[in-house]
């Protein structure tokens with residue numbers, strides 16, 4: 001053990017990038033999104049990185065963990081991480097709630113912090129052993145590329161706001177321009193999908209729902225299927241449909257969609273796990289979730305109730321190693337592996353690529369990634385690529401990426417200049433609907 005490199009320094013860097021006015025049940029994405037980059041340097045002079053969603057309390061928690069990380073031995077990664085998991089911060093974290101779009105309700109801070117640290121340690125270990133991180137996850141590397149989906153949104157008209165949304169005017173035609181333009185109906189969403197296919201070759205799509213009336217969103221799914229008859233298309237209304245609505249729409253889409261994501265949630269005294277179990281029985285449509293099976297205890301209840309088929313185990317709210325264990329359980333228990341996402345930079349893209357590359361078995365649904373909305377804003381020299389509908393595993397040890405220090409500093413400066421640093425999708429919505437308020441049971445434009 002005396003030969004193990006030691007972690008010399010941990011740098012915690014909040015960063016910001018630009019986003020489009022993407023709609024969801026929580027409102028509209030801000031013109032900026034924020035993330036945290038953790039950069040570890042070890043005594044061998046190597047650098048390891050991790051990325052996670054940004055929140056002031058996550059930054060505080062990372063600071064609190066600094067003394068456990070600096071000075072720790074790289075080879076004792078298990079011991080270091082279990083110290084984090086034994087910390088009071090983890091005990092204090094209540095489970096993930098349904099109200100994922102309300103920042104103050106989002107309790108993932110411990111896991112978000114632990115995930116970034118763990119990724120950076122794995123990156124360093126991979127460099128030490130000259131192995132990809134996928135090989136350090138328990139099931140080991142299974143493949144070199146993973147299917148990812150084209151994550152489609154309805155997009156509001158940024159010109160109705162005074163916010164600093166980018167215009168895309170100077171971009172080349174196609175995806176890079178269209179992603180900034182309003183897209184509020186099925187035709188516009190189909191055009192977005194066409195541009196995304198042209199750019200990335202997707203065969204899978206997810207429409208972010210919970211925005212318009214369920215009938216409208218189902219019609220958009222059908223329009224996408226009509227345009228891409230061989231594609232796998234789904235919709236995620238973030239549990240805004242009632243169970244009755246979900247069953248009605250589910251029956252309409254049965255046999256046409258591979259699964260529905262969080263079609264309904266808690267209502268009338270029944271939990272989301274209970275209503276999803278009823279939905280599955282009534283429709284036979286498989287269920288994916290990132291809302292009701294996000295920790296071991298929730299997953300246990302969801303599986304006992306036969307409520308879900310695809311736990312979308314996001315490495316940022318499980319950590320990479322735990323998400324790999326979920327993938328192993330999926331493989332052993334006849335479930336399908338998937339992955340949720342939020343807006344992110346390319347360090348997270350690499351984390352997701354390694355996670356997918358290590359998922360055992362062949363029941364893997366296309367992973368989510370918001371990267372296509374951020375493509376071009378990379379913080380690394382050669383970001384992982386999405387080609388032909390697949391995210392390619394970067395070559396090279398660790399996560400296989402190299403930080404672009406100048407770009408990291410620019411993204412950090414942008415973060416420092418922001419007035420609102422925590423995610424708040426309600427802000428942009430005020431320009432569309434006066435006094436708009438979040439309602440977990442109503443699509444955001446249904447007011």
Ligand SMILES: O=C([O-])[C@@H](O)[C@@H](O)[C@H](O)[C@@H](O)C(=O)[O-]
Pocket residue numbers: 022023024025100208236238290340341342343
């Ligand atoms: O980016 C969004 O607006 C999504 O709605 C995101 O916040 C969700 O967490 C997510 O992608 C989901 O699948 O529910």
Ligand SMILES: [Mg+2]
Pocket residue numbers: 236238261262289290291340
């Ligand atoms: Mg979802």
